Amino acid sequence: MATKTPIDIEIGIETATSRGWSYDVTLTGPSGTTGHCITMCWHDHDYWCGGALAPSRMLERLLGLVLQHLGQGSTPQHLPERFDCAIARRWLPDLDDQLRQGSAKGGVILPG
16 A cells, blocks of 8 residues: 655634634645635534534544545545535545544544
8 A cells, every 4th residue: 555645734814703713724735835725613523522622623623534545535636725624524434533532531633
């Protein structure tokens, strides 16, 4: 199995919204740099980590998991320019379990 080239995740400006947070995210990899606007609702954040991690760290963990699976199964070849974190459940059916594993205690290991 070939090893994927890592993609650098830069979480930029965090903006509070009525439902949670919005982030400007920059991804840099061998194909270049892409910009994304990604939202996360407070409900998903609480479900995934019980508040043990900052929302930006939870987003970084989610993106790490999604990027590991780009182009596999239901995961798109490239991330959309704008999306909500909840859509990633369609891409990775076991996403909730992967994100919740160890998150409640803060013992989260970022993939990659």
